[in-house]
Amino acid sequence: MPDILVVGSLAYDDVQTPFERRRDVLGGAASYFSVAASLYSRVHVVGVVGQDFDEADLGRLRARGIDTSGIERKPGRSFRWFGRYDYDMSTAETLNTDLGVFGEWRPVVPDALRDAPFVFLANIHPAIQLDVLRQVRTPTLVAMDSMNFWLEHDRDAVTEVMSRAHVVSINEGEARQFAQTFSVIRAARTILALGPTALVVKRGEHGAMLFLRDGGMFWTPAYPLEKVQDPTGAGDAFAGGFMGHLSVTGRCDADELRRAVIHGVVAGSFAVEAFSIAGLEAATPEAIEARYRALRGIVAVGADAVAEAGPLAGR
């Protein structure tokens, strides 16, 4: 079971939906990612928290076997995000961001973690992502996320990260924005021309697409949920399921990448069923397997073989 290294934010979120508001809940890309990926492999988090960060929240991660020794505690406040969702329960409107100790942070990857075969660069300043890439040694697979702010204000650095990653995982609007086109196909061509093997385009309730440099294309629906409580973290959970699956199989060929995308949307479906990481904490290998099979059944026609067991079967 190869290890996974994630570098990203740990935060406290204030989340408002049309139906409910929750304050000071555990959030941050690294939290969502690591809990999702911990269902598959050993995960190591490199991040930073302030003096206000509750030790019990680190305990929630450790309870899942997640290695938190790479999380620094610094004087000051933890990263805080305040966001609101409209009735579409889709795109968040950021009402306030307080970077706190995250603002001046320069990650140092502990030497023991520099050989991690799977590396996820969560959405952080692209200069920090490049800094991490200089510290790790010959990873099997590097995946990166970003956000509209960096795509607009630090395009050159984002471009360099994309060119050095194996997998770029961003949402549809960001792909279009980066490539300056409405066509997601053209956007994929633009991004893949930078060098990555694969581009994952996250489409929220419409699932996810995978584009390969060799021209291959894959699409899976999102797992259909009757109720979504909080969309926050879906993209990071996606990355956790995606990397988790690849780490278990140890392969990154086209078929495993396709399966990984399905695992990604499954992880995302658990994330949005509850506030904070509670939905992911409630997920089990059996429940993941059941949703994976259900998703295959939803796209199946006639004699299509949809009975293949996922890598978590029987674990």
Add this chain to the structure above:
Amino acid sequence: MPDILVVGSLAYDDVQTPFERRRDVLGGAASYFSVAASLYSRVHVVGVVGQDFDEADLGRLRARGIDTSGIERKPGRSFRWFGRYDYDMSTAETLNTDLGVFGEWRPVVPDALRDAPFVFLANIHPAIQLDVLRQVRTPTLVAMDSMNFWLEHDRDAVTEVMSRAHVVSINEGEARQFAQTFSVIRAARTILALGPTALVVKRGEHGAMLFLRDGGMFWTPAYPLEKVQDPTGAGDAFAGGFMGHLSVTGRCDADELRRAVIHGVVAGSFAVEAFSIAGLEAATPEAIEARYRALRGIVAVGADAVAEAGPLAGR
């Protein structure tokens, strides 16, 4: 090859996209539907046009083997629609509607057509749809479309049409509106409780979903297009491909309904590639087959069987 009867509008459209404007192009639900379905079976149109309707446009339909003898010509102007699309090239904003002769029209289905096994009630006043249902005799399959205006202003009549149809085919926003819920799953439950065997939820660039009364669910992506010229008629073309496939197979079981949904999105993909019916006119059985296979390939993983031939193969 069982026959298909469609009752709906023939119109002249004025369409504006961010990139281009076309005036007085042949449109109307029955036009798009019949051209798409004519790739599969013999189609009979019941509709009405005004004195301004160009005989050459009826000739375009007849050139495809479509029976236009059920189209009445009445004193007055033909139905005209003026719509605009924003950069998302998705939902149309109606700028003007002039019903013309369509406003007072009460369709009379010629006796020879009342035994048509496949009947499509395109988006028209639900009272007219009910009128048609009183005229046809024991059809194998009745599918119906509607629009937000009728869902809001004549809900009782729409409900009755839904309860008497085998297949309800509407877009996602309409399904949510009708069922007064954000959840498309709950909307499906509400609509299927009225009586239809199947609900098709059209999602534009995100494909289409099929919900069966027995709980089955299916979802296919839209055929990925690099360029969309005019989204008008995509939903009616969808219905044409959907009904066309079922009419060829003569079966309406769950697997054929799933395949029919794929044929629907394929027909829709041709419709949006050009203004008016030109995109559909350019489609061939071979091109349909190729897109059908491509769509199956896009959702396939590993050993999934995706090589099954569609019903148009070799025709």
